Amino acid sequence: MEFRDNQAIYLQIAEYICERILLKQWKIGDKIASVRELAVQLEVNPNTVVRTYEFLHQKEIIFTKRGMGFFVSDEAEDKVLAFRKDEFLGNELPVFFKNVHLLGLDFDFIKEKYEAFKTANF
Amino acid sequence: MITINNLSFNYGKRKPVFHHLNLKLSAGNVYGLLGKNGAGKSSLLRNMAGLLFPSEGTCTVNGYNAQERLPSFLQEMYFLPEEFYTPPVKIKDFVKTYSPFYPNFSLKQFLEYLEEFQISENEKFTELSLGQKKKALIGFGLATNTKVLIMDEPTNGLDIPSKSQFRKIIASVATDERIIVISTHQVRDLDSLIDPIIILDGSEVLLHATTEEISEKLSFKTVSVVTDHEKVLYSEHSIRGFSVVMPNSGHENNKVDLELLFNAALTNRQAIKDIFQ
Numbered sequence: 534m535e536f537r538d539n540q541a542i543y544l545q546i547a548e549y550i551c552e553r554i555l556l557k558q559w560k561i562g563d564k565i566a567s568v569r570e571l572a573v574q575l576e577v578n579p580n581t582v583v584r585t586y587e588f589l590h591q592k593e594i595i596f597t598k599r600g601m602g603f604f605v606s607d608e609a610e611d612k613v614l615a616f617r618k619d620e621f622l623g624n625e626l627p628v629f630f631k632n633v634h635l636l637g638l639d640f641d642f643i644k645e646k647y648e649a650f651k652t653a654n655f
Numbered sequence: 656m657i658t659i660n661n662l663s664f665n666y667g668k669r670k671p672v673f674h675h676l677n678l679k680l681s682a683g684n685v686y687g688l689l690g691k692n693g694a695g696k697s698s699l700l701r702n703m704a705g706l707l708f709p710s711e712g713t714c715t716v717n718g719y720n721a722q723e724r725l726p727s728f729l730q731e732m733y734f735l736p737e738e739f740y741t742p743p744v745k746i747k748d749f750v751k752t753y754s755p756f757y758p759n760f761s762l763k764q765f766l767e768y769l770e771e772f773q774i775s776e777n778e779k780f781t782e783l784s785l786g787q788k789k790k791a792l793i794g795f796g797l798a799t800n801t802k803v804l805i806m807d808e809p810t811n812g813l814d815i816p817s818k819s820q821f822r823k824i825i826a827s828v829a830t831d832e833r834i835i836v837i838s839t840h841q842v843r844d845l846d847s848l849i850d851p852i853i854i855l856d857g858s859e860v861l862l863h864a865t866t867e868e869i870s871e872k873l874s875f876k877t878v879s880v881v882t883d884h885e886k887v888l889y890s891e892h893s894i895r896g897f898s899v900v901m902p903n904s905g906h907e908n909n910k911v912d913l914e915l916l917f918n919a920a921l922t923n924r925q926a927i928k929d930i931f932q
Binding site: 538578 | 683684685819822823826827829847848849850866867870875876877908909910911912
């Protein structure tokens with residue numbers, strides 16, 4: 534996995550797992566990779582993966598069964614969406630607004646572009 | 656647990672390499688030891704391994720005084736030096752000779768590592784390249800399953816796929832009972848693996864912190880213009896502007912850039928010390 538420079542690795546791993554869940558590659562109730570399996574796969578310190586799992590556990594995206602590992606929780610998709618929305622509003626939207634302002638773009642124009650993008654892609 | 660207490664060390668009568676150095680390393684971590692050439696990384700590792708003796712103070716490893724080199728200490732310690740000697744024998748004969756010193760040695764594990772590194776146990780050390788010799792010794796060291804594993808510049812001389820295999824193998828053997836200490840200049844090879852970070856400089860420990868603490872306290876980013884000059888701990892030109900290290904005033908959660916951290920620590924020693932006190 535290629536890590537970006539602008540975000541802590543444990544959060545990038547959390548995003549990677551959230552994407553697996555949204556893409557339904559990891560389904561509700563599925564057991565997810567153990568800390569060591571994921572650390573080996575991504576070539577990172579196992580303690581970093583522990584931190585990712587604690588973070589996702591706290592966000593109620595995954596839950597733990599004693600001695601059996603971590604599982605995708607029932608509300609995982611909603612929780613992932615909520616988490617990603619917060620991330621987007623907090624990190625990406627300000628950058629977008631900054632560019633809109635710098636380039637002097639008009640919101641009606643952006644809206645038009647957005648509608649065209651939606652039709653073309655979804 | 657490795658406890659270094661008030662350790663001073665010097666070669667002959669020259670300037671001390673360490674002066675009253677204190678450091679505590681605990682199990683379950685992969686420590687990354689950084690420092691300039693000549694900062695004393697290898698000397699410190701050799702003190703931990705019982706190969707060099709302090710002129711003052713002590714180095715205790717899991718309750719053993721390293722310098723006494725008791726067999727019960729040595730069988731739980733594997734040290735891979737940067738420059739090493741390999742006898743002119745086949746790998747399997749090397750293993751036959753040296754593995755009995757390590758009660759937890761696993762031949763099965765060793766053969767798996769060799770296979771991963773694409774080396775045969777029937778090869779002779781004299782017929783291997785430097786990188787291949789190193790990989791054979793890394794495999795041997797990991798298969799000893801010692802509680803303490805010390806490696807001096809392990810990725811030097813490894814080719815690109817081997818570096819990735821090395822990271823995978825370290826991730827697989829970094830257990831809660833083990834202390835792994837890796838010294839390196841090649842921080843990009845290992846930056847997602849080593850944590851906590853120790854920076855040695857000027858005969859002392861300049862920084863000792865987990866990446867979690869570092870990213871809480873410092874912010875690493877690229878900016879087009881450097882403002883807030885008084886706050887910037889370090890900055891350097893990059894293609895997209897300036898890469899800067901600043902105190903993390905908000906709740907930014909940047910990835911720790913070890914090269915920038917290292918340069919910041921060396922150019923702004925006192926500020927870094929104050930921040931991490």
